Amino acid sequence: MPDFAAALTSRTLVLDGGLSNQLASQGHDLSDALWSARLLRDDPAAIVRAHLAYFMAGASVAITASYQATREGFERFGIGERETAVLLARSVALAREAAERAAALGVTRPLFVAASVGPYGAMLADGSEYRGRYGLSVAALAGFHRWRMEVLAAAEPDVLAIETIPDADEAQALVAIVADLGTPAWLTYSAAGTATRAGQPLTEAFALVEGVGSIVGTGVNCCVPRDADRAVALAAATGKPVVVYPNSGEDWDAETRSWRGAATFTPERVAGWRAAGARLVGGCCRVGPDQIRLIADAVGDLDPPPPAPPEEPGTPPGKD
DSSP: OOOHHHHHTTSOEEBOOOHHHHHHHTTOOOOSTTGGGGHHHHOHHHHHHHHHHHHHHTOSEEEOTTTTOOHHHHHTTTOOHHHHHHHHHHHHHHHHHHHHHHHHTTOOSOOEEEEEEOOHHHHHTSSGGGTOOOSOOHHHHHHHHHHHHHHHHHTOOSEEEEEEEOOHHHHHHHHHHHHHHOSOEEEEEOEETTEETTSOBHHHHHHTTTTOTTEEEEEEESSOHHHHHHHHHHHHTTSSOEEEEOOOSOEEETTTTEEESOOOOOTTHHHHHHHTTEEEEOOOTTOOHHHHHHHHHHHHHHSOOOOOOOOOTTOOTTOO
């Protein structure tokens, strides 16, 4: 199996887009508090189809449907710890299945599975993942995250996607857990300007991952594209590959659970991100397969082609 961290050193990898908007486009109602995680139990085949759509559009990395999957969140819907563990492991297996289907359909590039670890606020389902400052200690946040991360790591994803983190305190708890797991991870913040959503300077927030070998990338996601533009150079100062996957640029209204405004996400931004150090690029909410296809095309134009295989001795140039 290809090594994810090693792949970052050779080429820019394209991430997928928003899983929830692809599931919605397939006709699923995701309006309850479990969001896309509900389909891990109710319609796992739909999740495979969504991942496959992104692989076929040019993504090399699928982020699993575990962002909102937690013991506490599932418990409110009558799902116990044992079944929650099964559903978390299933999220990784479904992405693997999609990768196998993509390969059967002719995709030859290496395909990777990133197990999503969303913030504490995602479980609350009240928009607090865009605010942070939950009133919990670092130790309490570590207690919330550890079991889920251990279950996901045991399912053997290629990498953990610790994403949409609004608060450096929560990041501190998560980084400590990753160091114990033996599974590589990236950590991305949800940013506003040049600060986390909780208001800490991104320079300080990114510094938490410096020297942590198990964190193989850092950056931002689920922010507006202009804030991603500013954050990439700040993340690159860590010396780690930069991860960037903003949302469409529309505004999320947590009270009405709807999007407002116009999209500002364009694939033309990829060249600037890559020049500043980005090695994982994609999209988050409201970015679908069509946009990921354009990103994949842009990345293909920027990256040098892979070296040609050596010719067999005695074979004339240009001959089969």
